Amino acid sequence: MPPSDPAPPVSDAGPTVAELTEDDLLALIFPLLPVGSATLLGPGDDAAVVAAPDGRVVVSTDVLVEGRHFRRDWSTGVDVGWRAAMQNLADIAAMGARATSLVVTLVIPGDLPAAWVAGLAAGLAAACGPQDVGVVGGDLSGGDAVVVSVAVHGDLAGRAPVLRSGARAGDVVAHAGVRGRSAAGLALLAAGRGEVAPDLVRAYLRPDPPLAAGVMAALAGATAMLDVSDGLLRDAGRIAAASGVVLDFDPVADAFGADLTELAGAAAALDASAADWVLTGGEDHGLLATFPAGAAVPDPFRAVGRVLAAGPTGPGVLVGGLAPTTTSPGWDHFRG
Amino acid sequence: MPPSDPAPPVSDAGPTVAELTEDDLLALIFPLLPVGSATLLGPGDDAAVVAAPDGRVVVSTDVLVEGRHFRRDWSTGVDVGWRAAMQNLADIAAMGARATSLVVTLVIPGDLPAAWVAGLAAGLAAACGPQDVGVVGGDLSGGDAVVVSVAVHGDLAGRAPVLRSGARAGDVVAHAGVRGRSAAGLALLAAGRGEVAPDLVRAYLRPDPPLAAGVMAALAGATAMLDVSDGLLRDAGRIAAASGVVLDFDPVADAFGADLTELAGAAAALDASAADWVLTGGEDHGLLATFPAGAAVPDPFRAVGRVLAAGPTGPGVLVGGLAPTTTSPGWDHFRG
Structure with missing residues (x-):
């Protein structure tokens, strides 16, 4: 079950993202992100390194757009982070694989409270942590509406992926x-x-x-x-x-x-x-x-x-x- | 060198994305996307499967936002696709790895010409094809401004990643x-x-x-x-x-x-x-x-x-x- 909201690390009455430097914002987000056991190198370099013990990696991506998939007056940052993670984790599950990691790009307006972004990170963590899935990288940009794009990676442990094309009469x-x-x-x-x-x-x-x-x-x-x-x-x-x-x-x-x-x-x-x-x-x-x-x-x-x-x-x-x-x-x- | 623009598969005077169904739009894009030799299962299922022969996968992500990173009166769809791919491929190169695949999420306004989206796919292909990098998956959404978010995957072929933290006095x-x-x-x-x-x-x-x-x-x-x-x-x-x-x-x-x-x-x-x-x-x-x-x-x-x-x-x-x-x-x- 989704947990109740974690206590926000900063309040909605706190700074907007425009009042922080990008480094400040990353410093707020990074400690909140989940680390998975497949994470060999986490955020902070040009790229992360994730274990792919199967020799193959299962990859998918899904995006949430403010005004299309969520409204900020209905969904908290935690809600959006949770949902962005879950819709991606479900794609990996649907292949018969186990998810290992996410990367996240986040487009945010300057007047967004930094607390909303921290909530999003907490929501990602709440969804991913129990699955042993790490958030291993990301990118931030300004923009007029919030966009959360997630790419997810998983491991098949030697099994064949379960495709859409295998159903047979009688099943x-x-x-x-x-x-x-x-x-x-x-x-x-x-x-x-x-x-x-x-x-x-x-x-x-x-x-x-x-x-x-x-x-x-x-x-x-x-x-x-x-x-x-x-x-x-x-x-x-x-x-x-x-x-x-x-x-x-x-x-x-x-x-x-x-x-x-x-x-x-x-x-x-x-x-x-x-x-x-x-x-x-x-x-x-x-x-x-x-x-x-x-x-x-x-x-x-x-x-x-x-x-x-x-x-x-x-x-x-x-x-x-x-x-x-x-x-x-x-x-x-x-x-x- | 970047190639000259491929001939667009449809013209700017053609339909907008709102005049096509999502399936129509995907049918326009899919044939344009590059296939890499590491692609074991390409687009069309819940997730793709990419070879990770090293047993690790190098992962990064970068986003381009209209009005922040590009203007549509300056950049064609081909330009934006090329640039979105290259800024991600460079992150993999910077780890000392070879890129294998991309996934792309695309947020597009309804009045965007479908030809622009086809151009974007052609730009991704122009950047990725010579590198043997496949576009293996993606997601589409409507939105008020174009957002192109790419996640990129690479292989280290057994080498240690080259980090930012290894420089030593005398180097x-x-x-x-x-x-x-x-x-x-x-x-x-x-x-x-x-x-x-x-x-x-x-x-x-x-x-x-x-x-x-x-x-x-x-x-x-x-x-x-x-x-x-x-x-x-x-x-x-x-x-x-x-x-x-x-x-x-x-x-x-x-x-x-x-x-x-x-x-x-x-x-x-x-x-x-x-x-x-x-x-x-x-x-x-x-x-x-x-x-x-x-x-x-x-x-x-x-x-x-x-x-x-x-x-x-x-x-x-x-x-x-x-x-x-x-x-x-x-x-x-x-x-x-």
Whole structure:
């Protein structure tokens, strides 16, 4: 579970970043950053050196942009640091790998309180520390809006990466993590109704993906896997397309009945559809995987459907054997 | 040398990024990205997999922000892609390593021509391709200004990294690459006088660091090294501080006489100081290194000074045995 906020090393009433030199700001941040056991050389030189015992390194990157992915009146620096780390750590988990390190670039306006930046570092540390992941480097720049770009590195320990392309007809579709909670929390914040379900708001602000489940899935023989960042249907469509198959989810009330119950209060308060949140809500960062029909689906995965051969209409996603009826297609970053 | 612009795959008069879906935009970019021989799994899954034959990976990251590091009326997408790659590749070279791969996050306004983004991809490819460096992953987001954040990975081939902290009294100070050219080119652009020295403008738009010199320096026994991104004096001060020594450059007319001659026309046109550009200009991305007194300084390094024991005033930088007289301290990203 995400921890409560660490005590900020400086207060919001303290200096802005423009009132500090870059060296002052780095001196504030560096002691807060987590060190992982794979860190051979940490921040402070032109580059860091990280152990890659497998002889390969798994690499991904994700960015958070103020006004697009977060608002500073909703998210603290700690929230944004936590979320920037977690969405990247989930990508490594989705390959069946264990994360070793992050590097972070940070664009910040001059009037940002230095405490916000310290909070961001604390949020990165809160997310990474328990995973033994170090923040090994970064870069700072001024800019008009906050941008947090993270690159993440992981190790496969000799295993093959679990790709999106390996699902085969007959496989079981399974999911680990939460579904629709982040979208519901965001909808509550947007409506000014966060008090209806603070736990859902927190799920949006501090997603808590089942990181250890990625390696478990790989060890259990998962044939395909991804991190659900853009919504269950849309991301299932990516496995379907990459594998040339159809993913058929069980009927929503069967596969996701507990989610619908959990989201019912928020859905009623906003006159929204809990099923839409479950099927199309982004940023929960659960893991969607396929397993051979005979394999035991490892905890915390739950079977939620099956893989079918693609028919005449090609690869795609069904719910209860039918075309999904939700109206929301999931994220597109340059529209709506 | 930076190549001339590749023919853009789409024209500036074509669609904006908001007129394309994210999938369309990725379909435009992906074929342009370079593939390196270390790429085991390229873009398209949750993460990429890159060879790390050394069992360690060298990691760095640097960001370019529109309005801070570049202006779109001065820099094309190709320029920005080239520069984003080169400033990162130089960090890997400065460790004595060979770069293997990049990941890139890109924040772009909806009204940006898709051709600009394709140009950026072409610029990344132009910089990375000849180095056998692949672009293995990325992330896209909307935003109000262009932000290009790159993380870079490299391999040490079993060598120790060359740190900033290894300079010892008696070592030779040497530099590879150009000095002051980027700052002069930027000053010409800012004054609307680019026609005075198009080669200097190009040095700003498309820095061309001596990447292969990093490994050469390591093989020749360099005791310390860094990428000169914030100006010669300021970056020399970092080696001095990390190593607990004084770096004493030869008098400017001796060490950098050819640079002063080369920059004289631009300096005269702007009533500026060529010596200031040489000593404090940023973003040339040359390599500053120290070598044991007895060692041969490998091409293309040139000896430009020596390392002295720190005196009572502690570590620092001298020019001709004296405190530098330049007025400009080098970059600070949140001031001036």
